[in-house]
Amino acid sequence: MLTIQNLHKAYHTHTVLDQVSLELPQGQVLAVLGRSGCGKTTLLKALAGLLTPDAGSINWAGQSMDAVPPREREMVYLFQEPLLFPHLTVFENIAYGLRVRKEAETHVQQKVAQMLQELELQEHAQKKPAQLSGGQRQRVAFGRAIIFLPRVLLLDEPFASLDAQTRATMQRLFLRLARKYGITALFVTHDVKESLLVGDRFAYMAAGKLQVYTSREAFIADPQTGVRDELAFWSALEQQTPYQP
């Protein structure tokens, strides 16, 4: 279980995280919906240990993570950009986390081959990142992040820069692998549809405050999430009546 209590972060007088608290059981995906600049990225970076919060605590399975450095925290932050290692092949990019952990070569070969198959990238194994499309690069970054089964995966609008079709494919891939490997994840997005698609649990973030909902229905029912507006738009379109927000 991931437990965050009263996390607070401010830059000068501007509060970015305002007493953020949440509990996320193992193997579940929390979809965090919010507009740009609401503090979503800061929350994820604080969890990954890439930023130090001013106050609050982060616990995993009852164990404090506050003093654990990023490289030992096993909470992997997936950036908006794939940020692959440019001189390494797809195979070596995915194998990076395993090599760092000094896993046996046979294990590395076996696990990476399996991951390449999951990601449908077998024929691209020996290519360099520059030879891949945006969607393929994002798949490699995703595979690299989950291959050593981190405690928590932190996804920061990972599919935002992809076209609609590739994005849908990636969402399906994420769901399939998240279920298969029992991944615990915080999935940050500004897309209402995406949040409903990937989340087991739901939260909304605005001005550094995080509101976690008890159910999908409660998330949909809250007007500030914009889900009802979205539904009204599509329903008006279906009935061919003018939409009035």
Added chain:
Amino acid sequence: MTTLGQQLSSKTKPGAGVYLRAFFLLLAVLPVAGGLAYGLAYSFGLAGALSTGFTLQHWQQVWSSGALLHSLAYSLYIGLVAISIATAAALFLALYFQKSLRSGSLSYFLYLPLTIPAMVMGFLVFQLFTKSGLVSRVVYQSGWISDLQQFPSLVHDTLSFGIILAHVLMAVPFLTLLFHAIYREQNLEPLQEVSANLGAGKSYFVRHIAIPTLLKTAAPNLLLYFIFILGSYEIPLLIGSQQHQMVSVLAVQKFQRFNLLDIPQGYAISVAFTLFVLLLLSISFKKLQRHA
């Protein structure tokens, strides 16, 4: 665009391309190719005040004396050692003094040596490291040696410590700034965050990601700097040993001797060196392209 405009652009574009290419050839290729052709003609006895008609005699003399091969090997030794030490030092500075380089304090100290000409750097090393130089006097005053003559030969020495040091001092600032620029351009800072997030320490990142990325991206520049050292003249002339000569020094000696019959040998050495450099460049760039 109007019909007239379309007609004009369709007429002028290909024409402008041809003129630009011709202008480039005139400025860049023609002087080099012309010089090479003249040097080749001179070395074969086809040009010059004492030309005797086509002969291979000057090339045979250069080849049989072994001076060219010896000086080429010596130049390669200097170039390889100097570029290796300078690269290692520049990598260390670029990787472990990121903040100082960004804030500008270290950049200031790096830009300053870039303005020093090779000849001044040669003099500087000479003043510092001869047996009667500044370092020798400091060592003598501190009691480590009882006589200035006990100070090791670091200038005009057989191992060419002085030449290598002067080149290293000149190359380190340039390479550090180059690596620093590549570090930023290749997003190595966010990549270090990614690496740490995946469980790697700084040294693992430096060995497996930063150094290979920097070296691979800088490879063409490192090669060009290596060639620049190979062909250097002022520094080896000032502080080189009597036994060994770098290629440029050897060629210029042949040109400037009183015996005018040695001049074709100077041209033969220059042409051979140019061909060697062109061969080195073509092989290296082909390899670099294959690995890109």
